[in-house]
Amino acid sequence: DAEIVSLDKLKEKVSLADKVIAALQATIVPSWLLDRILGLNKVQSDDLLTVIFTSGSTGMPKGVLLSNSNVSHNVDAVNRAIRLNTEDVVIGVLPFFHSFGYAVTLWAAQTLGPAGVYHFNPLDSKQIGKLAEKYKATVLLGTPTFMRGYLRRITPEQFKNLDVAVVGAEKMPADLFDAFEKRFGVRPVEGYGTTEMSPLVSVNIPPSRSAAKFQPDRVEGSVGRPLPGISAKIVSPDDGTELDADEDGMLLVTGPNVMRGYANRDDLTKTAVVDGWYTTGDIAHIDSDGFLHITGRLSRFSKIAGEMVPHVRIEEELGKLLSEGDDDDQVRVCVTAVPCDRKGERIIVLHLPTSQTPDSLREGLKAAGLANLFIPSADSFYEVSEIPLLGTGKLDLKGARDRAGELTMASC
Structure with a gap:
């Protein structure tokens, strides 16, 4: 009944x-x-500014209530980290229904002095390349999925003025850092955030914007240090006790950018935010220098025979095996799980059509050094016509889990 x-x-x-x-x-x-x-x-400052819906990758999307001060803090954090100025031109390709695009490419670009150039489709590499060349774009913010498309379809000449590339929303594959820098002369940096945190929590400082002289402000493989005013801690998912440096556990964050709550869902708000600390659902550790390292989402682990098995680790290796010799940027595989009476959960692999057999893929995982517990059984590989994706380019984890349930009938 909403007016459109x-x-x-x-x-x-x-x-x-x-x-x-x-x-x-x-x-x-x-x-x-x-x-x-x-x-x-x-x-x-505490008035409601917007309602941004979560991606819904793991369930029903929730309406996140963000205030003026929530988004204002993020704008200030962007200014400190990226140091945008009047000489910058930001390419805005992230959708405004996504918190990263809303807070950074909309509000930060419009209030901190740079020019903003916008295109509605982040997958339209051809047009984005033309815009970047025409307006001499210096700052690009996107996701690894989008960056792969630009890597293949945008020429170095079109990105010749690019000075900063920041990626978020999903983990940056190690090979993409090198490939992007080799083609465009700019090494991307990784950041981290959640819609509930308006969204930025941490970011590595781009080399060209770094003012550090006596300590590092960028560690590749991490998502940077928490931004000014934001605190983070790692606790045990089992009993909530705070863990030491380099110990993996549940990531909790707090600061002036914590959401006001979920729209019409006080019950979920009370579960997500306790004593001002937001429970991210991400498994991570903080190193001795204070840099955050995201291991994965709690929902992207399976507990099998008492051990935590990370879906992303399996997915990364299968992605390499399935993309060998191919020149496109398709997402070819998704790892999920279904219930299993005998082991608790059973790992399921959804993949696009391939000439490789499940046995050859299993051998590839073994050669990559994965433990036997991490290697799915041969009957756990399922060919699908397409991998479930959201509009942001992220995996639709709920869709993938539902599809796996349909294919297996949750049998074990």
Whole structure:
């Protein structure tokens, strides 16, 4: 029953008189008076600014309530980390329904001084390359999935002015750092965040923007240190006790960017945020220098015969095996699990059509050094016509789990 307002229709209602009045207000009317005319003087920092829905990769999407101060803190954090200036041109390709795109490519780009150049489809590499070349883009923010597409379809000439590339939303494959730098002369840095944290929690500082002289501010493989004002700790998923440096456990974060809560779901809010600390659902550790290392999501581990088996580790190796000799950037495999009475869970592999047999893929996993417990059985490989993906390019984990259940009928 929500009213839908289409922006392309709305623009037709803006008359010449509206434009003239707006121009006069912007150039002649004092800012303090304009604040009062527009009612901006009544806006409070804790007022609701937006509702951003979680991706729903692991279940039903939740509406995250973010205030003015939540997003304002993130804008300030971007300014400190990336040090955007009036000489920068930010390529905005992340969708605004995604918190990364909303807070960074929309608000940070519009308030910190750089120019912003936008395109609605992050997968349209051809057009993005043209825009980057035409407007001399210096800053690119995206996901590893999108970056692979740019790597294959955008020329070095089109990205010749690129100075900063920041990736988030999913883990950056190790080979992508080298490949991107080799082609475009810019080494990407990785950051981390969640919609509930508005979204940035931490980021590695791009080499060209680093002011560090006496300590590192970038460690590849990590997602950087928590941004100013944000605290992080690692606790045991079993009993909640705080763990030491380099010990994997559940990541909890707190700071002024913690959401106001979930829309109409106080029950979920009370579970997610306890004493001001947000439970991320991510398994991670903090090294002795304070850098965060994300191991995976709790939902992306299976407990088999008492051991925690990481889906991402299996997925990474299978991805290498399945992409050998191919030149495209398709997501070819997804690892998930179904219930199993005998072992608790059973690892399931969904993959695109391939000439390789399950046995050859299992041998490849063994050659990569994976433990026997990590290697799915031959009857756990299922060929599918497409891998379940969300609009952001991330794996649709719930969709993959449901599909695996259909294929196996949850048998073991």
